[in-house]
Amino acid sequence: MKSAILAFLLVAYCFCLPNPLFKDATATVITDAQGHLLGGQIANDGQWRFPYSDSIPNKFETCIIQFEDAYFYKHPGFNPISIFKALKENLQANGIKRGGSTITQQVIRLARKGQKRTYFEKIIEIIMATRLEFSASKRKILTYYASNAPFGGNVVGLDAASWRYFNRNASQLSWAESATLAVLPNAPSLIYPGKNQKRLLEKRNRLLSKLLENSKIDSLTYRLAVAEGLPQKPYPLPQSAPHLLQKVAKTNQGKRMQTTIDAKLQKRVNYIVNTHYNQLKQNEIYNAAVLVLDVKTRQVLAYVGNTPTDKAHQKDVDIIDKPRSTGSILKPFLYAAMLDAGDLLPNTLVADVPTKYGSYTPENYNKTFDGVVPASLALSRSLNVPSVRMLQAFGLDRFHHYLKMLRLKDLKYNANHYGLSLILGGAESNLWDLCKSYAALSSTLNHYSDNSSTYFSNEFCEPTFFASEKVNFGKITPDKTIFNAASVYLTYQSLKEVNRPESDESWEFFDDSKQIAWKTGTSFGFRDAWAIGSTKGYVVGVWVGNADGEGRPGLVGVQTAAPILFDVFDVLPNSDWFAQPFDAMQEVSICKQSGHRASPNCDDVTEAFIQVSGLKTKPCPYHVLIHLDKNENLQVNTSCEDVGNIRHQSWFVLPPLMAHYYKSKNPFYKALPKFRADCLGENSVSMDFVYPEEDNSVFLPKDFDGETNALILKIAHSKPESTLFWYVDELFVGSTKMIHEMAIIPIAGKHIITVVDEFGNTATRKIEVDL
Template identity: 25%
Template sequence: MKYLKIFSVLLLVLILAATAVGIGLYKWAAQDLPDYRTISDYDPPLVTKVFTRDGDVLGQFYREKRYLVSLDEIAPVAVKAFLASEDARFYEHEGVSMLGVARAAIQNFKAGEIVQGGSTITQQVIKSLLLTPERSYTRKLKEAILAYRLENHLTKDEILTIYMNQIFLGSRAYGIEAASREYFGKHAGELNLAEASLLAALPKAPSRLNPYRNPEGARHRQMYVLSRMLNLGWIDEQEYQEAVSQPLELKRMPDPSWQKGPYYLEEVRRRLIHMFGEEKVYEGGLVVQTPTSLKHLDAAQKSLRQGLEDSTKRRGWRGPLDNIEPEMQQGFLMQQVLDPEELEKGQWTQVLVTDVEASGADVRFGDFHGRIDVSTMEWGRTPDPSRAPEEVRAIRDATRILEPGDIVWASLQHKPEPDELMDESRMEPIVFEMALEQEPEVQGAIYSLDPRTGDVMALAGGYDFHQSHFNRATQARRQTGSAFKPIVYSAALDNGYTPASIVLDAPFVYDDHETLTSWRPRNFEGVFHGPTLIRDALVKSRNLVTIRVAQNLGIDELIHRARSLGIQEEFPRDLSISLGSVPVTLEDMCQAFSAFARDGSYVVPRLITSVSDSWGQLIYENDTEPVEAISHENSYIITSLLQEVVADGTGWRARALGRPVAGKTGTTNQQKDAWYLGYSPYLLTGVYVGFDQPRPMGRFETGARAASPIWVDYRKEVEEEYPVQDFQRPPGIVTARIDAESGLLAPSGMDNTYFLPFKAGTEPTRKSARAESDREEGSGSSGATEEDLLKQMY
């Protein structure tokens, strides 16, 4: 009895001591714990998604590939698979599983180190969001305390939702939704049992068990998960067997980022970072709406690429990419791994020239043979700067261009039928028809917006985004040449000029007394036309008339008009600005021209229409805010004259649309820059072409030849989206038939006349001296005398 009392006292002492130690350990571990309540404001790094107006994904920005989903958006079988794999008693314990702790302790004792944690899902959430990943008993104790507290703060479903979104599952995929897209190309709600069990196998070692790199390891762990689900009674034997025998097809959900419209997407990214900061863009899970469509973006990029390829061919052949010795040729071919079923008509590939004769060249690429006919090499002539490309004799002998060992670009002209490609009984190899190609050095850009709203419908800033991220539509500042003239004549219309005003087209010398130099501008064709209507000066792009008008207006008036249209560049105080000598971006020119396409107010282009946070809350909305610039009458008259540029001037290619279109070409000195800006009431599109380091493109590489074909090709692809519309004439406009020679009124039936628009009260009131009725009556009245013409000139 005495010993029993002693034992009881000792036992009590030990219990009290253990309790004291436990309390001490708890207080020690709990004294610097992070606030578990912050987990209820779960805000993990999420993917920012950029959408087109049609709901297509244009691209994504992220550091961790994670998409937030709720528990009811996950396939129920996937939830069961993760619970079976990680914490089958999740809905029973209070944050810590004593059974799991005991099992882990035994394994750690046997190993002599910490090899197993026995963590519940709640503890894993705590470890991921609040604690470091170190393996120690101290961290485990803190983890257990926080897990118990969290269980009393959040519901089980809330904790499980956080876990399913937070967990890393390999291949840069965080959370079940990202993993479903990464491994099976589907959403988490679409997973079947076999797929779900494979994903649930990954948390143990996501990098090592990555099924792309270690399919056997992933398969072995998947079988463990399925067995657990069967033993727990969560699936039956038939479901188990079906999942075990189901072959899994690994495939990634396509990421469209930087595929279609990469320049547009990059510009959106830059602007988002400017507005919200880099962390918010890459981790905030923003939902960004843009006004573009994949159709517009694809049409713009294709038309720009084709136009630049055509431009480089007009300058002739630059030579092969390389020429390799025979002993190196097999190595080159072995490096090319090409799937015949993925070869498409028009696709470019590098080919090895194996034999050349006058009629063409035999080539090899990978395991395939090809033939480049000499007819596809006709453009490969040596350029002659003094002659138009079509005047230079075409190449008719392939040996003048290629030789064996050359590495060149070639495009596939014909794709054999699949059964022909798979026919292993063929004795002779299939020979693909190919055409010689050449990547351009010249660059360019296309920018298209809806002038009614400012919505940027298309943007392509160069030939190939993956070669150069520099956006020539928004970042390159280049001289605009004659594309600036509508701005000059817009100012003229508000300072006494009309479309029927006459100005002298004659030699002009401007002496700069500060630099003691003289400037002698001339027209492009080097011809002087004498007295010229303002209408003809703009339509025919007469430089000397434009300079005389600018001189009469004064440089301040020109700068003021450009600024009122939104062009904020620094303007030098010399008359050359009237001919587009000031470098401007294509985006700024499109913005300025939007005033002509509208009612005189311009719109600031918008690539982003709205931004929402990851929970769908709108945080930014970009409403169109027109800026008053010029009168509606002014814009309508300029538009009417630019329609004449299309009908009777350098913008003639745009007539191919068969719709009301206004436009203006621009070409700078020595053809270093080529422009075309054209618009309808519903779509304004600008094109620029030129070398990144300015140099002549060739005497005939003008806005009409180098830029406007790109404009036409793009517009043909998208024009069907819009009904035919004409420009609305404002009430203050009248039209009159004008004698093209005198600028005075002309009766019907007279030749060489124009119908021109005027602000009411500014139209001519006198009849032309050429009027037949005046000559028959012999009145001798109101004809334009030489003195009259001279007065109008100045």
């Protein structure tokens, strides 16, 4: 029986400690890559109690042992002499006068919170304290105490107390500060910074005197320590990355998480955002977000989810992962996709003329047209009409498939839902996904150059902001992931040029010392402004706008987001430009004027490296060989001129509508010479409407006299000297020669405009007139 009882007591002793010892809710704490505190979120019970720390500073360890338990490293969990002295004093005083508890016993009492301070409870503490001494080292017991001791108010634990009372890490505290914290748990409800300062000062100085007496500190350190003042009130915890803290707390609540954030960079980016916010709010633009990624590691280096605005303007909303209209920010992906597929060369001419697809009529920002423009320039200038025409030529479903491979999670619908407006902001995405995509493009080039012209299978992966996570780029493979290296390089070459969407504002933001591939974007209604840029080492993404979606005049990417982008790049290290991926390229002859592969008729040719897939593009269609008389003024053929007198010349010829707009900005463009009158078999002619557009609705206003203004019809003809005959609903209204414009005043309703030239060629337009 005795043995059974003994065995029971032994088992009970072995399992008397709760597991875990402390179950209290803790604050969520994030640090930077070096362990510096970025911010904390208070525990669910309203206490500033940091997660358990397995380290304790030497100064605090010395102070707490000298103050609470000088024989800590010698006793088995309780100190019989201290207990005897305490019992004697308490009996003489007829009450609790002295505790006599060791640090180990105090750890047990903290774990068994709410228990009355009775002699029976003291016996239980002693038993459990000895058990704790068997299962944990002295050092670990000290860390238990430091992490759970009360320090006044709602501050629990050394780490929280050092930040709340001294605004720095516990390892950075002075002797005076460490002594101050060491005496607080003795009576945390009576004495703490801001309350009973005199008694607190006396207790601290007594401890410092004891440290001097026991040779723990020297006399100079003592004099300096007692001269230090006391903290007057708690400091707020650092909040360098509050929105990242929110994100971390969703999946790691109550934990201490080391992030990849660079604290110095985060502080600088915060300052940049705050500075621009003070300017932007003058125009009632209240929100902005910035994300900085390391291309090589795909780690987040800075995370600013919003401006320091107020709650009325949703300062707590993390914009970085919120879907917003993309504006023009997807255009580089279309350009890269067309290069990758071999549908385009970098400077291939793209039409920039009035365009209409059904009811959709894209317009350039400045409402003008260039006729034709090199594709790379269309991208760097962010021209809308060429972009829509490129998307229509490439294929909406085809481009949508590329975007899905980029894993843009806010692209939730099929291609037909977005239509051709997809390239101009018809879809939504977020700053996180867009930055990770640009980082993947940059990393594709870096890996291709660093790994013998090979790719990684998981290049387009998720970035990370946890220091414990390492991004897995997958296996080395000879096959591209999405875009080949040459297409990315040529896209970046275009984006490296000054990005002037429609004006000169961006020139002042261009920094010659840093080669940056960057792109801006502005959503319809001036609701979202974007700027994303990349160097070989870093990607910076910026969004500016209002969280509630309110548009504002001047909320344009190049005016609001680009200045922030370049300010952030200014505080980042310089890096070399990307190495050219020659193994993915082929040197070919290019027609300088058209950007196509040179045909035999091209007279101005240069050698250039293009993506290998571009070899399947057609030769230049715009240069033709024409035959001129000996004076080179008129076209001739063998029907009217001897072969020996005919001069052969290459000529750059655009279709009439393109030529009409092109020559307005290119005064040296020369139309084809006329045929000599005595020649037979003239070349074919062509014509096209300049205005109105197909299926266009036309409103005719009235002037001050109440008279309806005329509708001016306009057409471009390859032979302006030809006579054109105009009809409205099969009714002849007149003819034109050289200048092909016709003024009419039609009645309200639908009409068909027909134009016939003297060679029998016909052009028609359907319009609807509203008076």
